[in-house]
Amino acid sequence: xxxxxxxxxxxxxxxxxxxxxxxxxxxxxxxxxxxxxxxxxxxxxxxxxxxxxxxxxxxxxxxxxxxxxxxxxxxxxxxxxxxxxxx
Numbered sequence: 285x286x287x288x289x290x291x292x293x294x295x296x297x298x299x300x301x302x303x304x305x306x307x308x309x310x311x312x313x314x315x316x317x318x319x320x321x322x323x324x325x326x327x328x329x330x331x332x333x334x335x336x337x338x339x340x341x342x343x344x345x346x347x348x349x350x351x352x353x354x355x356x357x358x359x360x361x362x363x364x365x366x367x368x369x370x371x
Contacts (some may be wrong), residue, residue: 307341 321327
């Protein structure tokens with residue numbers, strides 16, 4: 285894989301991790317604020333919803349990392365094939 289491609293991929297992964305961390309911090313703050321809600325039914329419903337959003341964010345990050353790894357492996361194999369044919 286070319287260095288420029290690796291750099292782009294690394295930057296994209298770092299940006300995605302930062303975005304994920306920010307989402308998690310924000311959702312944690314929202315969960316803390318929910319403790320102030322008096323209506324138990326509303327509080328429970330909102331907590332369930334926020335936990336599902338957190339789970340989805342984790343899932344999306346894992347899928348993005350997996351897709352990124354597959355692309356890198358594919359590019360490495362293509363580079364190896366080009367090297368073999370140039371010999």
